[in-house]
Amino acid sequence: MKEYNNLLFTVEDGIGVLTINRPKSLNALNSETLAEIGSALSEIKTNKDVKVLIITGSGQKAFVAGADISQMAAMNPIEAAELSELAHNAFQTIESLPQMTIAAVNGYCLGGGFELANSCDIRIAASTAKFGQPEVGLGIVPGFGGTQRLTRLVGRGKAKEIITTGAQITATEAKEIGAVEEVVELDQLMTKVNEIASKIIKNGPVAVRMAKYVIDKGADLELNTAISFETQMWAQTFATEDQKEGMAAFLEKRHAKFSGK
Numbered sequence: 001m002k003e004y005n006n007l008l009f010t011v012e013d014g015i016g017v018l019t020i021n022r023p024k025s026l027n028a029l030n031s032e033t034l035a036e037i038g039s040a041l042s043e044i045k046t047n048k049d050v051k052v053l054i055i056t057g058s059g060q061k062a063f064v065a066g067a068d069i070s071q072m073a074a075m076n077p078i079e080a081a082e083l084s085e086l087a088h089n090a091f092q093t094i095e096s097l098p099q100m101t102i103a104a105v106n107g108y109c110l111g112g113g114f115e116l117a118n119s120c121d122i123r124i125a126a127s128t129a130k131f132g133q134p135e136v137g138l139g140i141v142p143g144f145g146g147t148q149r150l151t152r153l154v155g156r157g158k159a160k161e162i163i164t165t166g167a168q169i170t171a172t173e174a175k176e177i178g179a180v181e182e183v184v185e186l187d188q189l190m191t192k193v194n195e196i197a198s199k200i201i202k203n204g205p206v207a208v209r210m211a212k213y214v215i216d217k218g219a220d221l222e223l224n225t226a227i228s229f230e231t232q233m234w235a236q237t238f239a240t241e242d243q244k245e246g247m248a249a250f251l252e253k254r255h256a257k258f259s260g261k
């Protein structure tokens with residue numbers, strides 16, 4: 001992995017941890033950080049050592065407190081579009097990664113931070129985390145996918161309430177509306193996400209990758225088409241070594257040793 005000014009990256013036992021590291025600005029996303037995230041993800045995409053990717057923020061206070069307001073304040077529409085493009089590129093890359101991604105939300109998760117978390121496959125939050133889309137209070141609308149991904153997660157009414165009030169919600173409220181999967185104490189956050197990552201890693205790699213793909217692609221399709229897409233993908237798993245090994249291991253009462261082929 002290249003050296004980045006605003007990111008930290010570690011890999012251990014198949015679990016990659018990408019940390020947004022600008023704690024003095026509560027990990028706010030400026031253009032340099034967004035470009036670095038895009039570049040780091042391109043590296044991670046082809047890194048066979050990374051089987052699950054965790055994304056988190058540095059320090060105990062913030063996951064990401066949004067796009068960098070000090071940079072945005074003087075921007076013109078062309079510069080705003082350029083910033084938005086950097087973010088869309090980074091967030092779409094997260095969604096299209098072959099690896100499962102987990103947002104470990106360790107604190108403020110606002111604006112572009114909430115949008116970053118919502119582009120991950122799974123969100124686990126510390127009980128101290130706060131969520132919100134405060135953009136309208138700054139005279140702008142969410143520009144990194146917030147009007148779309150949040151709406152798909154929590155429905156139109158809740159998304160409109162969150163976005164037009166700009167109010168913060170607690171981690172527990174975020175769980176109640178389906179914006180996060182689990183809430184744990186801050187000091188248990190990384191243990192919890194590592195636990196989930198380890199469970200994912202034990203399963204057939206092709207099947208995990210395919211499950212993520214089918215869920216995401218199917219969500220944009222009409223139900224019957226989505227079901228028939230699932231059937232095709234399901235049938236294809238029978239051409240994999242993982243299917244042979246997974247079923248043989250079950251019948252032989254042993255743990256499967258998946259090759260990911």
Ligand code: CO8
Pocket residue numbers: 024025026028065066067068069070080081083084108110111112113134135138141142143144
């Ligand atoms: N951008 C830049 N700096 C920030 C940001 C931010 N988003 N958030 C916090 N900081 C900085 C503060 O300015 C402060 O810096 P300094 O110490 O130099 O004064 C430092 O981080 C610590 O912050 P606070 O002193 O404010 O800490 P508090 O504990 O008092 O408050 C809050 C924490 C509530 C998180 C507060 O900092 C806050 O409200 N931050 C802004 C949150 C926000 O509005 N985020 C949304 C930004 S807009 C956005 O994300 C749009 C995305 C789409 C844009 C599309 C355009 C192309």
